[in-house]
Amino acid sequence: MLAVKTISPNNNSVIFRRSLRLMGDQFEISVVGDNPAWAEGCFDAAVAEITRVEKLLSAFGDDSCINAINRNAGVKPVKANAEIFRLIDRSLQISELTDGAFDITYNSGGNDDTAFENLNGGATAKTMVSNANYKNVVLNAAEQTVFLKEPGMRIGFAANSKGYAADRAKYILQLQGVSSGVINAGGDLLTWGNQPDNEPWTVAVADPSQEKEVFANVAISNMAVASSVYTEKYATIVDKKLLGSFTPKKGFPVSKIKSVSIISTTAELADAMATPIMAIGINAGLYLINQLNQMAAVIIDDHSRVYTSKNININ
Template sequence: MLREFKRSQKLMGNAFEITVVDKNATSANHHIDAAIEEIRRIERLLTTFNDESQTNLINRNAGLQPVKVDAEIFDLIERSIRISKITDGYFDISYGGIDKNFWNFNREMTELPDRELIKNHLKLVNYQNIILNQADQTIFLKKKGMRIGFGGIGKGYAAEMAKRLLQKRGIISGIVNASGDLTTWGNQTNGKPWTVGIADPDNSKQPFSYMNITDMAIATSGNYEKFVVINGKKYSHTINPKTGMPISGVKSVTVFCPNAEIADAMATPVSIMGIEAALNMVNQINHLECVIIDDHNNVYSSQNINLK
């Protein structure tokens, strides 16, 4: 008899919840343990909080020398740069240190950061200055002070890899949920597709719409959870890598894609680049869909979306 087994765990600074459909608790727990270990492995690889991580090694050698990295990191950086090209630089992993330096969204912030300071830091943000050498498997950041970080793609990558590991282990159905960025495969125990709610930005407890999905990942980006209000204006925690300033005008973005890594990476640029440009871009990419809600609660969606 198949049942759903769930476990929540704090990983990568986020609340992950792993659901597997399996015959018994013992076997389900083994599978979930393995998935958690896989996410921890990726966290060790990508973190900037550990001096020994390859990400830190790349950053420490910015402007000095190329760093040899694991194939996995090399490939992830290569895919990140591809996404930068597609999104015209609105997704950029070389955005490394900026938001931490200037924007603190714990509501204690009372004034905007110095524009000049931001401008100087922005000179270091440019994915075209991440030099990949396939032959040596090295990464080189061209300018001193440059930093990369996987905040925009790491969670999705980890969810995708955990899903693949569970599938390899014979789990035919499940969900890996990384704080609302989730990937699903197979069906519920009753044979029906998984149902997900799309959060209403004004009332995050209350979905404004439902979708039935299977073999699909969803990522959301919204300013309704983290923001500061300065001089009566709301600034969301999503920063435009081209200006160093938070975005305004868009309340929430939900991106659908079979691959969790791509869904995660696309949620930010879609919320930054302007509604028309974003819909244009999404409509040109196969298997990618989105829903955007603006500050006036207007709902925009890409061509193939059917909201319930």
């Protein structure tokens, strides 16, 4: 579990905050400044951008680009707008990096509202993952088209949409003159600048089962932090109860890791990498993170043991 730690200011600047529900989750936007009216205008601009991203990535509505791509799976390529095309391209690169542990594709099972936690009795994990393969997404950069090769394939951005929205909101806030701030997107954090007393933003990291017992503080100014926590959610699949955390390739439950926190330069990348590392496992996950620049990880296993990637500074 993560929480931003703040220090009382010793100058005229203070931290202004606005909390509200966006993208189906709780967001808190914080900006450092000395003018309440200015801060309110900044909040309005950030909320408008997050709302725009939510609509952009929606798979519903006749004007939805994602809906058009999904509808034409196995039929024909669809021209995407530049923003969605770039997001899909980056997502496929992360899929390649994680050997498919991160994957924006899934099988609709005949119903686009279907998800692992809402499977009907006639669906199986095997059926749901059969066409979930990022390699079946064909991008044409020259034509800016996206083609899903297999009928029934779908793409969705549940795994990285909040992170992307946070990155976009940060960009808009910086255009508004916000030199220091924090965006908390449902527990995932994006920070820039420093606190009012010029100290860096820090994050308190705790075991999910002992949230009040902080074991580490990590400086995260100008970084993003995203966490994935193992929870025992159940889904009915062929009259059997299976844990709701699945490996993308096999469709069976994952255990041994209790939580993963990823620190990266963008919220989109941190958001996208957190769950795959949980699926990959501790050793392979840390090995992967250690090969990447400007990325770090803190992992807690099911015995409450803490593992960190190299060069991470935990106080």
